[in-house]
Amino acid sequence: MTEDRAVLMDMLYRMLRIRFFEERVITMVDAGEIKGAVHSYIGQEAVAVGTCVALRADDYITGNHRSHGHPLAKGGSMKGALAELLGKKTGYCKGKGGSMHLADFSIGILGESGIVASSMPVTVGAALGSKMQGTDRVAVCFFGDGASNQGAFHEAINLAAIWKLPAIFVCENNQYAITMAFQDSVAVENISDRAVAYNIPGVLVDGQDVIAMHEVVSQAVQRARSAGGPSLIEARTYRYEDHTVGLARIVKEPYRTAEEVEEWRNRDPIVIHRERIISQGIAAEKEVHKLEAKVRQELEEAVEFAYESPYPDASDLFEDMYADAIALE
Amino acid sequence: MKETYFTDAINEATKEEMRRDPTVFIMGQDIRSAVYGATGGLLQEFGPDRVLNTPLSEAGFMGAAVGAAAVGMRPIVETMACFTYVGMDQLVSQAAKMRYMFGGQVQLPIVYRCLMFYGGSLAAHHSDRNYPIFMNIPGFKVAVPSNAADAKGMLKTAIRDNDPVMFFEDRNILATKGPVPEDEDFLVPFGVADVRREGTDVTVVAIAGSVPIAMDAADELEQEGVSAEVINPRTLVPLDKQTILESVAKTGRLVIADPAHKTCSAAAEISSVVAEEGFWSLQAPIKRVTAPNVHIPFSPALEPLCYPTKEKIVDAVRETLR
Numbered sequence: 216m217t218e219d220r221a222v223l224m225d226m227l228y229r230m231l232r233i234r235f236f237e238e239r240v241i242t243m244v245d246a247g248e249i250k251g252a253v254h255s256y257i258g259q260e261a262v263a264v265g266t267c268v269a270l271r272a273d274d275y276i277t278g279n280h281r282s283h284g285h286p287l288a289k290g291g292s293m294k295g296a297l298a299e300l301l302g303k304k305t306g307y308c309k310g311k312g313g314s315m316h317l318a319d320f321s322i323g324i325l326g327e328s329g330i331v332a333s334s335m336p337v338t339v340g341a342a343l344g345s346k347m348q349g350t351d352r353v354a355v356c357f358f359g360d361g362a363s364n365q366g367a368f369h370e371a372i373n374l375a376a377i378w379k380l381p382a383i384f385v386c387e388n389n390q391y392a393i394t395m396a397f398q399d400s401v402a403v404e405n406i407s408d409r410a411v412a413y414n415i416p417g418v419l420v421d422g423q424d425v426i427a428m429h430e431v432v433s434q435a436v437q438r439a440r441s442a443g444g445p446s447l448i449e450a451r452t453y454r455y456e457d458h459t460v461g462l463a464r465i466v467k468e469p470y471r472t473a474e475e476v477e478e479w480r481n482r483d484p485i486v487i488h489r490e491r492i493i494s495q496g497i498a499a500e501k502e503v504h505k506l507e508a509k510v511r512q513e514l515e516e517a518v519e520f521a522y523e524s525p526y527p528d529a530s531d532l533f534e535d536m537y538a539d540a541i542a543l544e
Numbered sequence: 545m546k547e548t549y550f551t552d553a554i555n556e557a558t559k560e561e562m563r564r565d566p567t568v569f570i571m572g573q574d575i576r577s578a579v580y581g582a583t584g585g586l587l588q589e590f591g592p593d594r595v596l597n598t599p600l601s602e603a604g605f606m607g608a609a610v611g612a613a614a615v616g617m618r619p620i621v622e623t624m625a626c627f628t629y630v631g632m633d634q635l636v637s638q639a640a641k642m643r644y645m646f647g648g649q650v651q652l653p654i655v656y657r658c659l660m661f662y663g664g665s666l667a668a669h670h671s672d673r674n675y676p677i678f679m680n681i682p683g684f685k686v687a688v689p690s691n692a693a694d695a696k697g698m699l700k701t702a703i704r705d706n707d708p709v710m711f712f713e714d715r716n717i718l719a720t721k722g723p724v725p726e727d728e729d730f731l732v733p734f735g736v737a738d739v740r741r742e743g744t745d746v747t748v749v750a751i752a753g754s755v756p757i758a759m760d761a762a763d764e765l766e767q768e769g770v771s772a773e774v775i776n777p778r779t780l781v782p783l784d785k786q787t788i789l790e791s792v793a794k795t796g797r798l799v800i801a802d803p804a805h806k807t808c809s810a811a812a813e814i815s816s817v818v819a820e821e822g823f824w825s826l827q828a829p830i831k832r833v834t835a836p837n838v839h840i841p842f843s844p845a846l847e848p849l850c851y852p853t854k855e856k857i858v859d860a861v862r863e864t865l866r
Contacts (some may be wrong), residue, residue: 277617299815308647318646325614326646330637337638340611340619347569347593347617353613367633370604377599499608535648536682538706541782543682 223488223497224270224506226425230260230485231510233284239514240283244460247299254316255285255456261484262387262450263288265428266355269436274324275354277334277343280315281387281454283325285357291319293517303524307435310527310536323391325354330367331392332358335384339353339371342380342445346368351441353381355432361392363406372447374415381439383432386449387422392460394470407449415445423448425482545723550689553724554582554657554713558620560728561703562590565618568703571605572597572622572657580659581718583622602631606656610638613652616682618703625658625712627674628731639708640683651706655699660752661715662803664842665847673752674802678710679780682805685709685734690755692722694778697732704728705734714803716753726783737790742795743773745845746797747862751810752802754833761801761857772861782811783833788814789822796827798863801852804836831860838866 237257242251256263259281267276267288277287283296291307299306302315307319315382318326325341328334345352362368363386373384386406403409410417416438420431428450435446455476457463457475492498533543548556562568570586576597578584587595602623609619628635635656643650649829663673670695685707689695695713702709716774728771740755741762750758755776762772773791778785792798798818813831818830831851841847 241584275613306647308649311647312645316645320614320649321645324651326642328637330633333607333633333637336634337614339604340608340613341615342607342611344612344617345614347612348615349864367603367607370599370601371607373599374604374608376600378596387769398739400740402631526653538643538648538651539655541685 216538219495222268223492226264226429227485227488227503228510229264229268229288229396230425231489231507232293233260233263233287233512234485235510235514236287236296237283239518241456246508249314250302253300253460254281254458255454255460256281258455258479258483259284259387259389259452260424261405261428261488262452263284263357263386265425266357266385266432268429269432270353270355273323274359275325275338275345276353277325277338277341278357279331279359279362280326280327280329281359282315282317285327286317286319286324289324289337290322291317291324291522293513294520295319297517297521298524299527301521302526303521304527305520305524306532309531309535322539328475332362334358335362335367335371336374339375339380342375342382343378345381353383353436353442355385357385357387359387360386360390360397360401360406361460363409364400368454370408372413372415372445375445376415379442380442381532383435383439384445384447385432387452388449389452389454391458391470394466396470397414405449407447413447415447417447418450419449419451422452423482423487425484425488455480461495545725547721548692549719549721549726550692550713551581551718553692554699555584555840557696557699557703558583558586559589560727561700561719562586562594567616567822568620569594569596569620569832570620570622571598571609573600580622580773598840598843602627603634605790606631607634607638609654610642610652613654614642614650618653620655620657620703622657623647623659623850624670625660625674627760628658628674628735636681636777640681644683649855653706655702655709655711656708657680657711657713659713659715663716663847665842665849667842669837673835674855675710675712675780676804676809676813679853681811683708684781685779686712687734687779688712688714688752688794689778690714690717690750690776692720693724695737696724698778701731704731705786712752714753717756720756731803731853732778734779735784736778737784737787738776738778739787740776741772741774743795745795746773746799747788747791748772748774748799748801748857748861750774750801751780752803754803755839757852757854758801758857760854760860764858765861767790770861770865777814783813783817783818785821788818792818793823793825796825798826799831799833799857800862801857803851805836805837806832807837809820809834833857833860
């Protein structure tokens with residue numbers, strides 16, 4: 216195993232943060248405490264974590280509506296995320312973004328986009344800025360299989376390729392765009408095959424294996440930092456929940472079988488990594504329990520913080536529109 | 545002051561700001577070859593890294609401007625007004641909404657220079673005057689200069705502004721000349737209307753290429769003994785309501801000349817402002833001289849029927865005086 220112990224434990228820690236956070240979020244949605252649409256990242260944790268572990272703190276990421284996993288993987292605070300989901304003033308975006316639009320610019324999280332594929336050109340711009348400023352920062356875009364059929368996918372990757380920008384396009388192929396299977400919506404066998412059209416590397420990777428993710432992304436990062444240009448990575452993964460939490464109550468016709476869900480649940484990214492850590496003697500089970508307890512503690516503190524935080528004031532409605540303010544009515 | 549073409553004023557403003565601030569760069573289709581005239585000499589002076597020719601990918605480069613601005617650059621994007629629709633998701637979902645949606649964490653100093661090529665038999669796909677659409681999207685500032693001096697001073701303000709600016713350039717005045725200050729810090733502030741001509745009988749608010757037409761109309765009206773005050777708002781967001789309301793308080797009559805389609809036009813918004821806040825000053829109903837709600841036809845026999853003309857403005861003024 217090429218990874219050192221600290222990195223392997225960090226991967227587990229980051230995945231647990233997402234899993235426990237998302238499990239609590241579902242109970243809060245079911246209880247009616249969190250309003251609006253919420254998209255659970257459970258099942259996909261290894262994709263964001265394997266990627267973000269390969270990044271530096273000053274690298275950039277963007278994402279999509281399934282937005283909680285990416286910032287948490289990048290090191291964003293649970294407190295700010297949960298407060299944002301509750302619409303509180305102490306949230307990442309002061310309660311103006313909500314579940315689908317988390318962002319923390321202080322640690323390179325340039326924002327999740329509620330419009331599918333819409334953050335792909337933005338990522339290209341961040342990579343362009345990085346290159347123009349003479350830094351070696353890279354910009355990673357997380358998007359789904361559904362986004363790969365948008366025009367913005369093509370325009371963004373082509374631009375990044377012709378300008379040889381330090382951009383990494385990470386497709387989280389969780390098999391379904393709401394209910395449409397990717398095999399029915401994509402003409403090629405693998406989304407990564409489309410890289411050929413841009414003359415860049417296209418890599419298919421097991422998105423349930425955090426180490427495999429980390430290796431593939433690390434190569435892409437190295438390439439991007441050394442002016443080698445962008446890469447397209449397709450991570451095969453699965454969301455355990457429906458498109459949005461609670462969608463099962465609305466969807467009348469099943470679009471996937473219970474057996475299929477079960478099959479993927481049996482390849483749970485956290486279970487795989489946890490067992491590997493214990494069976495290979497990287498850490499004792501007791502240590503893993505300690506780590507889990509630490510994350511649970513962090514979550515409880517975040518829940519308390521989010522509940523106790525104030526809502527925005529009515530006057531906040533008019534704040535943050537313009538950097539150089541103008542009269543608003 | 546030197547007599548300068550509108551297009552050259554845009555060019556000068558771009559060069560001066562690119563010299564002043566190394567984070568300013570420009571991208572767009574065919575800009576290295578200066579196909580639309582305003583980007584000549586930029587490649588030679590600033591090099592290929594700051595003067596980017598883009599492929600035909602409006603979503604790609606309009607969105608890339610957002611990402612670049614988010615990490616500290618100041619992009620200028622040159623495009624045609626009609627191509628804004630091709631990149632509309634990036635303009636609306638990203639450029640306009642990002643700052644507010646993310647709680648003010650980011651500022652996006654971007655100028656989208658949108659060329660409006662109406663009036664030249666380019667038919668419905670290339671004749672848009674679509675600035676009113678962007679007035680309806682919070683997050684943008686909307687600038688519509690109508691002479692060379694404003695073009696320069698407003699573009700420099702737009703580049704230095706920290707918000708996304710939709711900057712509309714009217715083809716019908718690109719080749720007109722006017723005196724332009726040579727001072728490199730000559731800035732025209734946003735939200736300050738220009739009273740082009742003072743008058744006492746009627747207020748004519750004119751937008752974009754309708755401004756010189758309104759000035760001609762005012763000349764003709766003067767022959768009839770009618771004193772028209774001509775106001776160019778310069779920026780539609782922010783809108784200098786005060787100057788318009790004060791003028792209407794003085795004249796009691798309002799005609800608005802706006803080459804955009806009538807429904808939800810800039811003229812519609814200005815009418816609403818005056819109806820809401822200046823109603824008791826009015827001595828006659830407000831008149832709008834706009835394009836009708838039809839698409840721009842190709843035929844040279846039909847297209848000129850669409851836009852404000854001197855005659856239409858004069859007729860509208862006469863109606864308010866009846």
